[in-house]
Amino acid sequence: MxxxxxxxxxxxxxxxxxxxxxxxxxxxxxxxxxxxxxxxxxxxxxxxxxxxxxxxxxxxxxxxxxxxxxxxxxxxxxxxxxxxxxxxxxxxxxxxxxxxxxxxxxxxxxxxxxxxxxxxxxxxxLFGAGRDVQSMIMLTLGTGVGGGIIVDGQILHGAHDIAGEVGHIIVQPGGRLCNCGQHGCLEQYASATFLAKHAADEVRAGRKSILAKTLKKKGSIDAADVNEARKAGDALAAEAWDTAVHHLAIGCVTLERMLDCELIVLAGGLVNAGADLLDPLQAYYRELDWKLSEQMSPLAIATLGxxxxxxxxxxxxxxxxxx
Amino acid sequence: MxxxxxxxxxxxxxxxxxxxxxxxxxxxxxxxxxxxxxxxxxxxxxxxxxxxxxxxxxxxxxxxxxxxxxxxxxxxxxxxxxxxxxxxxxxxxxxxxxxxxxxxxxxxxxxxxxxxxxxxxxxxxLFGAGRDVQSMIMLTLGTGVGGGIIVDGQILHGAHDIAGEVGHIIVQPGGRLCNCGQHGCLEQYASATFLAKHAADEVRAGRKSILAKTLKKKGSIDAADVNEARKAGDALAAEAWDTAVHHLAIGCVTLERMLDCELIVLAGGLVNAGADLLDPLQAYYRELDWKLSEQMSPLAIATLGxxxxxxxxxxxxxxxxxx
CATH class of the missing domain: 3.30.420.40 (ATPase, nucleotide binding domain)
Structure with a gap:
């Protein structure tokens, strides 16, 4: 029934x-x-x-x-x-x-x-990228960086219902000031919004980039614009993309060491970039990861949108x- | 019975x-x-x-x-x-x-x-600093930095029995090379051994410090020596102590955001320094912590030794x- x-x-x-x-x-x-x-x-x-x-x-x-x-x-x-x-x-x-x-x-x-x-x-x-595992972390790279942690099939809620705030783990001491009041939060580097915002800030501050034209035309730029400019050989865009991917990889290593989940699932606007995100992320993640064992928490892209x-x-x- | x-x-x-x-x-x-x-x-x-x-x-x-x-x-x-x-x-x-x-x-x-x-x-x-809480993280600041995570009274083991490797969360991107192969692990900053080792390395590299005398006499220095030199006004020792405490506070914020435990319990050789460790750590922890809520995971010193x-x-x- x-x-x-x-x-x-x-x-x-x-x-x-x-x-x-x-x-x-x-x-x-x-x-x-x-x-x-x-x-x-x-x-x-x-x-x-x-x-x-x-x-x-x-x-x-x-x-x-x-x-x-x-x-x-x-x-x-x-x-x-x-x-x-x-x-x-x-x-x-x-x-x-x-x-x-x-x-x-x-x-x-x-x-x-x-x-x-x-x-x-x-x-x-239950239904998507994690359907074959018992434990996973989901990172949603959108306006901010949201997260959810599943351990043995259960959501890890924490003592005050605010566990899994993976957007606010510190990946750069003394780094970019976050809206939460901390410096160097993952969200300030690896969210689609902040990746684009910091590139736009540099353009406005006078740095040369083909993104200046996009910014003038549209009034703002998004992560997809940065990726396109990067592929067109723009140095600022390449740097902004690399900074985001590098800090995301640092966050993934820290998550892996803390939680030893079977999978890290990536979702949100930034994963629309597909291999442009995943390939360099994978490379950094392996490079930064410890050498005491093989990689324990592989990456996967969310499937349910x-x-x-x-x-x-x-x-x-x-x-x-x-x- | x-x-x-x-x-x-x-x-x-x-x-x-x-x-x-x-x-x-x-x-x-x-x-x-x-x-x-x-x-x-x-x-x-x-x-x-x-x-x-x-x-x-x-x-x-x-x-x-x-x-x-x-x-x-x-x-x-x-x-x-x-x-x-x-x-x-x-x-x-x-x-x-x-x-x-x-x-x-x-x-x-x-x-x-x-x-x-x-x-x-x-x-x-069950018996010590965490006896009144349901969830806690323990950090043992000794030779390395060991850890254990308790959620709802159960040890968080992870998928491959290596969850809670808190000594190897990354607190300084591109930082000190760890024995595990990663750079910037918490252990390289906040373990009693590495705190002393990095101070000794600086002395050996020619930096002026009253620790030079201790090093010559004993052949090595420990975390207690660094703390004593710091209290005697030694600049290198003060810097080494501050670096350790600062990075430990960064790690505590990341742990708090990820796990939302009721308590972070500190143990191991470094806690022998008592208030010399806890007071500046508490100050950094509050300073670095987000402003969206009060502090969720207060610090306590282990009681069972x-x-x-x-x-x-x-x-x-x-x-x-x-x-």
Missing amino acids: SEYYIGVDLGGTYTKAGILRVENSSMDVYGFSEAPTPTDSRDMLIDSIVEAVRKMLEENDLPASACRGLGIGAPGPLNRARGMILHLPNIPGMSNLPLRDRIGDALGIPAVLENDANAAAMGEY SRAGVHGAAGVAWQAFGS | SEYYIGVDLGGTYTKAGILRVENSSMDVYGFSEAPTPTDSRDMLIDSIVEAVRKMLEENDLPASACRGLGIGAPGPLNRARGMILHLPNIPGMSNLPLRDRIGDALGIPAVLENDANAAAMGEY SRAGVHGAAGVAWQAFGS
């Missing part, structure tokens, strides 16, 4: 939902839906999620009563035990929002709240409420 | 043993014994451990049949699942030694093998074989 779980991925712009079907040992996620996240009021936010799930269930002929659980991945900081969003960085007015119980009660489905980066890691672990969060949120519900 | 477990801490020079008594929710370790570790042959090593445990049991009027389990903490690398020492760094001829079964069979007590740094962390967690390993090995046996 099949069991059903709902996954919801609450994003600052879009909210996604999907259905997880578990039958014997096989699992699949289907029935994806996506809708803009309303930011006007708390009630509108809640109602919109509830309606999106209801519509998705109807379209798939699945009664809510057939669902064993619902998982919600949401940006932090959260109080996971109480199922509350403490505040949403990109949506004002959402402080101390009891999201779990409001949505669970409205739908009549037991619900669980999880950090969105952890949910995405769980998605890749933006659906990792929905998959993972449903998987978290399965872990919480499954038989 | 009381339950009894044996702890054995196999060291390169001395082997220690003790008895853990568990009664209701109270636990205590007693009956310590200590004997030189024979290094001549595998059989002598095994026999000496077995005899030491037998003698300790006799002296405490405890039959082996009353013991539910025996834990052995040993230097790595180990194959924990098979209970084997793969090799002992400081004792040649011990490769692929099935220590767990040889000792367990000889005594007729179910046995479990654990990495010695993990066992020491478990000791501090060299007995942490025995306590912890017995605790590992209790976890493995306890009711």
